[in-house]
Amino acid sequence: MSMVKAVGFDLDGTLFDHRGSAESGVDRFFKELGLDQSYQARDIWFAAEEAQFERWRSGEISFQEQRRERLRAVLPVLGITPPTTATRLDELFEVYVEAYRDEWRAFPDSLELLTALRAAGYRTGLLTNGTEAQQLDKLRCTGLDRAFDFIGISEAIGAQKPDARAFHALAQGLRFDPAECLFVGDHPIHDVAGARATGMSGLLVDRSADPPGSIAEAVNAYLRGGSRLASEGFRGQGT
Known part of the structure; x- marks a missing residue:
């Protein structure tokens, strides 16, 4: 890998x-x-x-x-x-x-995770299915807009996840080969299977876990190369 x-x-x-x-x-x-x-x-x-x-x-x-x-x-x-x-x-x-x-709100740990990843030298990107106006508005309202090196929205890209074209657009925007990218999402088909089909690593997260866990723990465990990606109270699965 x-x-x-x-x-x-x-x-x-x-x-x-x-x-x-x-x-x-x-x-x-x-x-x-x-x-x-x-x-x-x-x-x-x-x-x-x-x-x-x-x-x-x-x-x-x-x-x-x-x-x-x-x-x-x-x-x-x-x-x-x-x-x-x-x-x-x-x-x-x-x-x-x-x-x-x-009622729009980011998850409490999202901005901190993105900021920490960039501080550690990783480029960060977004790939979302939706209309450009609404998704950009969400990012502005939550303060997440300033946390990415590349923002890809399906309406602007012309392809929806899990279409490989969407993930290739993300990799191109991040300026790395797909094999050098990890994609994190909550949908096993649109996010994880779509990413893997293009050669990216994929990490499946579940924000509905009870009790909720930290997405940062799952991402950091993957980046450290840990084989056990599930932390107590949080379900993560990667490849």
């Missing part, structure tokens, strides 16, 4: 607390609609989010349409008739977006 000289990261679920931000945002959204803010209602919302975002990622529908489809899927199940026009659906979804944005 080549010595790692650069470390790339996924954003949502890895450095940025999308689930926590979205849970708070959707609770506020449901309250605005007069709906029950329950775990069951949340689960319905996130199931629709996952299904429709994947349809966008695969090129089946537009980004805006996946938002509309989420409302069309969720609202009837919760007893609300969704608007019939695209304009009204878009206006309603913006109520959620505003609540979600107000």
Whole structure:
């Protein structure tokens, strides 16, 4: 294995607390609609989010349409008739977006880890599926924007993870061969399998572990060449 000289990261679920931000945002959204803010209602919302975002990622529908489809899927199940026009659906979804944005937050250890990696001589990069405007806004709002040597967003790159073109763009932006890069993410297919297919090392992290552990411990263990990447309370898997 080549010595790692650069470390790339996924954003949502890895450095940025999308689930926590979205849970708070959707609770506020449901309250605005007069709906029950329950775990069951949340689960319905996130199931629709996952299904429709994947349809966008695969090129089946537009980004805006996946938002509309989420409302069309969720609202009837919760007893609300969704608007019939695209304009009204878009206006309603913006109520959620505003609540979600107000709750944006990075995981507490993310900026410290990125800063430490750069101080240790590693180049750091980001590779995220999403729209350029929203993902850059997340980075600015959380202060993560200043922590990378390269930022790659699928909309700008023209390829979505796990497409090899996205990972090659990351390696090129970091100015190292893929074999000299480690990629860290929370999705076994989009992040880890995609990275490995291009010759990068891949480290799978799980921010939902209970109790939560430190992503820094998993990354540093990998960079030290440790064979045991799982620390107590945190699940990490690399190759």
